[in-house]
Amino acid sequence: MIDALTGLVRAGDPNDRARILHHLSNLPDVGNGLDEQRFARLAARLVPFDQEVASDIATNLIDTSRRQSGRLLSAALLELSGTQSATEELLARAEQGDAEAMDALGDVTKLSPATARSAIQRHALQLEESVRDARKLSWGFGGRDSGSILAVLNFYWPREANWDPIFTLLEEPLVSGEDKRGVADFLSRYYTELPPMVKDWLRDHAESLASQPQIQHAKFQQPVGATLTALAIQSGGLSEQQSARALANAFARPSQSRIDMTGSLRNGLHSKDPLIFIPLLGDADPKVRRQAAEGLIGLVSDDQPSDTVMAALEVAILGEGALVALTVAARLRQRASAGASWPLTLLENCEQHPSAAVRLAARVGRTL
Helix, strand or coil: HHHHHHHHHCCCCCCHHHHHHHHCCCCCCCCHHHHHHHHHHHHHHHHHHHHCHHHHHHHHHHHHHHCCCCCCHHHHHHHCCCHHHHHHHHHHHHHHHHHHHHHCCCCHHHHHHHCCCCCCHHHHHHHHHHHHHHHHCCCCCCCCCHHHHHHHHHHHHCCCCCCCCCCCCCCCCCCCCHHHHHHHHHHCHHHHHCCCCHHHHHCCCHHHHHHHCCCCCCCCCCCCCCCCHHHHHHHCCCCCCHHHHHHHHHHHHHHHHHHHHHHHHHCCCCCCCHHCCHHHHHCCHHHHHHHHHHHHHHHHHCCCCCHHHHHHHHHHHCCCCCCCHHHHHHHHHHHHHCCCCCCCHHHHHHHCCCCCCHHHHHHHHHCC
């Protein structure tokens, strides 16, 4: 029932959401099992509609969060409340090391230097433990991605940063490719803004990153993909011939490699020509098409793009399924909110999309 409501939130009207908000604001303690996770997902799905949260409901959500024994739902309810009091409580909990509160806060720059330092130390130790386990041929499944979290904290808190555990993670061939994907994607996305010493390390280790045997989770067979190869190319540590061969091999491999490499193209790996993404909008995998559409939008200036680019984005919006259109709608709204006028015609198409999620993303600029 909870899962069904979560799926219908975006398609419902304000009265439907008001009833759900009223129920969430009066929840008893649901414990810290599956029900907590389900209610937390429901609360997260309501966050884009925060303007519909009445003041009395917002206050009740804070009270309800305090009687939850599970930190995940408690933090989600505070985020949904959206009040200054709720934000201050999330910050206070984050300062005490509450990881769920830190996630819900959504902005690590709000932390104090001491809290950031403590969080960096905690996730560095967890990462080092993961590497030690991998060297014993023991791989975990699920849980927090300490590598990605540490990368984010290091990036925004450079004076407190500890990059060594991330370097060890990336260069250890016995760590699974899946455990490296989040870190590699973050480093690729923010490559131009990384500290010089991180760029230097990536360039110096490019060949080993691109060639190491990437271990899959033995039990769950997670796809390896091409994030490390893409990051190696981006670092400039490979020759032109090596880069060309790596690109060709990635796009000839299964979906995950094409997704990773297209994402790296989106992050500025190769050409600055928007036209590089247009053929990828025809890929069989919608995740590749989504990355290509994001890259295409990102490379368009605030001036009116060419008719070719506009037609390609229209095809992406009207294509099969909602995954690509959802991302396109959110990115177009973000560009329009920043002052660009060219997305407005395309946003009209998004607002007529059969998917309620796409219509919502076109209004609020979020995909949640």
